[in-house]
Amino acid sequence: MPELLRFQGPDDSSLVVEVDDDSPGIQLVSRSEEGIAEAAHRLDAALTACRPTLESVLAVLRHLKPEEIEVSFGIKLNAEAGVVIAKTATEGHFDVTLSWKSGPAAAS
Numbered sequence: 001m002p003e004l005l006r007f008q009g010p011d012d013s014s015l016v017v018e019v020d021d022d023s024p025g026i027q028l029v030s031r032s033e034e035g036i037a038e039a040a041h042r043l044d045a046a047l048t049a050c051r052p053t054l055e056s057v058l059a060v061l062r063h064l065k066p067e068e069i070e071v072s073f074g075i076k077l078n079a080e081a082g083v084v085i086a087k088t089a090t091e092g093h094f095d096v097t098l099s100w101k102s103g104p105a106a107a108s
Contacts, residue, residue, distance in 0.1 A: 004036045007043035007077065015043055017077050039077070050075065057094060066098035 002018045009015055016036060039046070054071070061069050072095040 005039055005077065006036045007039045007041070007046065009043045019077065046077065047075070057096075061096065061098060064098060067101050068097075068099040070097040071095070072097075 005017050005019045007015045007017065041049075054073075057071055058069065061071070
């Protein structure tokens, strides 16, 4: 059965998300009077934690010098970890699209 998890945001705002009840950390956090689990991290801090990984992915892909880069990934919110890359099927992943336009080679 899914659980409700509240992430605190800026200016006293909050975001309530539905998570699987077998998500790690659900039993380790506090609950409000309404029975909503409180996340261990603020939403902005949890999302900021992804940034170094995404910057690393882009840095590696930029070495291929594509004209366009598109990286898609799922973000899963978790009570204790904050943010994790969501899986599809059985593996965590990034979908990457690189494109080069045909025509004269670009000058370095």
